[in-house]
Amino acid sequence: MTIHKEGYPTIALAAVFSVIIIGIASYFFPESHVAKYTAFGISAVVLIIVLQFFRSPSRNWTKDDNLIICPADGKVVVIEETEEPEYFKDKRLQISIFMSPINVHVNRYPISGIVKFAKHHHGTYLAAWHPKSSTENERTTIVVEDKKGTQILFRQIAGALARRIVMYSKEGDVAVQSEQFGFIKFGSRVDIFLPLGTKVKVELNQVVKGGITAIC
Numbered sequence: 001m002t003i004h005k006e007g008y009p010t011i012a013l014a015a016v017f018s019v020i021i022i023g024i025a026s027y028f029f030p031e032s033h034v035a036k037y038t039a040f041g042i043s044a045v046v047l048i049i050v051l052q053f054f055r056s057p058s059r060n061w062t063k064d065d066n067l068i069i070c071p072a073d074g075k076v077v078v079i080e081e082t083e084e085p086e087y088f089k090d091k092r093l094q095i096s097i098f099m100s101p102i103n104v105h106v107n108r109y110p111i112s113g114i115v116k117f118a119k120h121h122h123g124t125y126l127a128a129w130h131p132k133s134s135t136e137n138e139r140t141t142i143v144v145e146d147k148k149g150t151q152i153l154f155r156q157i158a159g160a161l162a163r164r165i166v167m168y169s170k171e172g173d174v175a176v177q178s179e180q181f182g183f184i185k186f187g188s189r190v191d192i193f194l195p196l197g198t199k200v201k202v203e204l205n206q207v208v209k210g211g212i213t214a215i216c
Helices: 005-028 033-053
Strands: 074-084 090-099 106-108 113-121 139-145 151-158 165-167 180-184 188-194
Touching: 005 033, 074 188, 113 165, 139 165, 151 165, 151 180
Parallel strands: none
Antiparallel strands: 074 090, 090 188, 106 180, 113 139, 139 151, 151 188, 165 180
16 A cells, blocks of 8 residues: 555645644643543544545556546446537536545546547536536546547546646546546546447446446
8 A cells, every 4th residue: 555646745734733733732731641642643533534545555457448447436426328518519428436535536547548638627616426516616627539549538526625636647648548647635526428329337326446447
């Protein structure tokens, strides 16, 4: 288990917070064991929460050009036909994965190919499951074209707690299936848009793993 690089600043802040809490307890309540134990307890809980959130586990990543792999850990909350208005501007099959704060928040390419489109949008911070979050929240849109010419669009969407989306992709980049393309901090959603008629291998409410579970 390793810690993702995006977590270093937050971990440093959590460590400073812990030192301050322990220092206050020691200075103002030097004789109180309860105050000291409480301060140590709060500090430990904060550090554990932050460390688990930014964990980046090592896995046997799936690499298969015949499969489209899940881009994120979480739960499948949407499988439906919908209009994709930004890039394709036509109907697509949308699959949405909700990432809770306890999930791994590294995002991974679902297919290998060339990045044809990559754009970051500023926006609001509605709850990730809100219907309008796909078009109004802070988000990114990435399109990768595989060697067969098939284009897949996937979108990182900030949630009510997520205040920073990190996207590593740039147009013209070579995307490698199951390699990292970004990170979202503190609860969020990832949408993926597939051609109509795609045979889906996942179900609603199924728990999936990024870079591992085959979507189709």
